[in-house]
Amino acid sequence: MNRWSERMIEAAIRFSGFVSIAFVVMIFLFLLTEGHALFRVTGLTDFLLGRNWHPISTPPQFGILPLLLGSLAVTAGASMMAVPLGIGTAVFIAEVAPKRLAGILKVGVELIAAIPSVVIGFVGMVLVAPVVREFFSLPVGLTAFTGSLMLALMSMPTMVSIAEDAIHAVPRQYKEAALAMGATRWQAIYRVILPAARPGILAAVMLGIGRVVGETMAVMMCTGGAVAIPSTLLQPVRTMTATIAAEMGETVRGSPHYNALFAIGIVLFLITLIINVTADLVIHRGRRDSP
Amino acid sequence: MNEGNAGKPPGAMAGPPRRTVTALEAAERVSGPTPLAEAPETIVEVRNFNLYYGAFQALKNINVKIVRRAITAIIGPSGCGKSTLLRSVNRMNDLVPGVKTAGQILVDGEDIHGLGAEPVALRKKVGMVFQRPNPFPLSVFENMAFGPRIHGTFRKSEIHEAVERGLRAVLLWDELKDRLKASALSLSLEQQQRLCIARLLPVKPELLLMDEPCSALDPLATERVEELMQEMKENYSIVVVTHNMQQASRVSDHTGFMLLGELVEFGETREIFTHPHDHRTEDYITGRFG
Structure with missing residues (x-):
């Protein structure tokens, strides 16, 4: 039994x-x-490196380079803001802040994850975009930069909580040893604790970036939606995710346009898969090193 | 490493009968390295020192003088405050929330709690070796370079020299010179503990505090670390906390016995182990408790 x-x-x-x-x-x-049916209409190179995304003109063109670069611009912009800020916050919570403040901050950062992305998009569109437009004196405020700002905010919970865990998991004895040698608190953090937590911090960064690449609603609302290869972050762009979400409703099932959107899905899937697998490998390599 | 040991054979200090603690009170502080047999010099003086963890008094009115260039052992049962006393000397207890102290600790004649006293400067002078070997999870080289780097040495040649000199001093250089890039965590426990001692040396400490440095090591490794301590006392003052009484009697010149936060007895090691004055010391060293 x-x-x-x-x-x-x-x-x-x-x-x-x-x-x-x-x-x-x-x-x-x-x-x-x-x-895969798309590739009967368009070659792989034309698809990945084509500069024109005109899915409903005749003949249609399915070049996703502008979309890829749109995603890249938004992701790069968001990472540049979120990575230093996220790691800084994690260090502050784990090592510097008094216990009470650390607790409040931790909950606060994690609460960001509870905000629906459409709300963040809405805030970006209505509050942030006008500020960006004024500040840089642009014709429109809905730019890659605006999207990056909002995405940086959205990736903070993932990044901060994983990085904070990693820093927190560094055995206290390392810090003690460093301080006992006359290191200042900052020297102990910078020279011992951060290197010891590096695998976890890298994983935090990767997963945060993975979150940014896959995000749809907020970027669709904030980045302006122009299918154009961006030359600066202050131009409107369209990401791959936003393209799928915006155009899926208008396509005829089985048409090349429909297939093309799925092909974009494959590209996205592969990108996030690579990011996550890399993060995983990094975490596990870190584990193997420690006793 | 230091200048004072010229012409002195190893182990010379264990030989001639040394003056007792009371005699030490009269000893003058001499500037510069001086052979110990002529003028015993105090490196640490603890005066009416009390320490509280919240409401709990962990150290009760401790008075002791630690002699320079000698090994002082502190023994006693678990929880008697010996580690707390040790960690008071380099102010590591500052890191524990809720700790309050009263009384004075003088290192090299300077009050470590005094105005303008910096833990950072103090800890440069007073190195610490922990119970479990705790090399940084970095390479052997980076472990050795940590001290010079945090204290402002960045020139490569100087760092390389400091690394080699430190490793040589603990007899690790020949074993590790080809493995400087290996992770310190891949070393044996004994090598790790030696490395932990070695990485203190480039900072040029005068006093080494060792908190049960051999308790994680096997007997052979323990013996070798003890030999190392004997060699090092020519250049450094060492205070070792241990609950291994054989170790205390083997390596130390002076021994203090602590019980329930009090320093019950302090004196020459031979004296403490053969003619203890206090019956509690006698009970402890004869194995009646602890």
Whole structure:
């Protein structure tokens, strides 16, 4: 009897484990089946490096370079802001802030994750965009930079909480040893604690960036939606995610346009997959090094 | 490393009968290194020192003088305050919330709690070795370079020289000179503990505090670290906390016995272990408790 229930439970657990893998595989297969038909119309190079995204003109053009670069611009902009700020916040919470303040800050940063992205997009559109327009005296405030600002905010919870955990997990003895040698608090943080927490911090950065790449609603609302190769962050752009979300409703199922949107999905999927796998490898390499 | 040991054979200090603590009271502070046999010099003086963790009094009116260029052992059962006393000398207890102290500790004649006294400067002078070897999770080289770097030495040649000199002093250079880039965590525990001692040396401390430095090591490694301590006392003053009484009797010149926050007895090691004055010391060293 006991043996039987053991086996059932084991089977159930194994099943749940496989289900999640199965979902990933199935989603990828689905993207492939729906997307691959595009390549009968457009070559892979024309797709990835084509400069024109004109899905409904005749003949349609499915070059996603502007979208790729739009995503890249927004992601790079967001990372440049979020990475230093996020790591700084994590260090402050883990090492510097008094306990009470650290607790409040931690909860506060994690609350950002509770804000629906459409609300963040709304705030960006109505409050931040006019400020950006005024400040840089631009014709429009909805730019890659505006989107980056909002995305930086959105990636903070992931980045800060993972980095903070990593810093917190550095054994106290390292810090003690550093201080006992006459290091100042900053020297101990900079020379010992941060290097010791590096794998976790890298993972935090990667996962934060992964969050930024995949974000849709906020960027769609804040970046202006112009399909153009950006030369600065202060121009309107359109990301891959925003393109899929905005155009999926108007396509005819099975049309090249429809296939092209799925092909963009494949590209996005691969990018986030690479980022997450890299983060994972980095975390595990860190674990193997420590005793 | 230092200048004062010229012509002095190793182990010379264990030989001739040394003056007792009372005699030390009269000893003058001499500037510059002086052979110990002629003028015992106090490096640390603890005066009426009390320490509280919140409402709990961990150290009760401690008075002691630690002799320069000698090994002083502090023994006593767990929780008697010996580590607390040790960590008071380099103000590591500052890191513990709720700690209050009263009384004075003088290192080199200067009150470490006095106005303008900086823990950073104090800890440069007073190095600490911990119970569990705690090399930084960096390479051997980076561990050794940490001290010079935090104290303002950045020139490569100087750092390289300091690394080599430090490792040589703890007899690790030959073992590790080809592995300077290896992670310090890949070393054996004994090598790690030696490295932890070595990385203090480039900072040029005068006093080394060792908090049960051998408790994580096997007997052979313990013996070798003890030998190292014997060698190092020619250039450094060492205070070692241990609950291993054999270790105290083997390595130290002076021994203090602590119980429940009090320093019960302090004197020459031989005296403490053969003719203890206090019956509590006798009970402890004969194994009646602890």
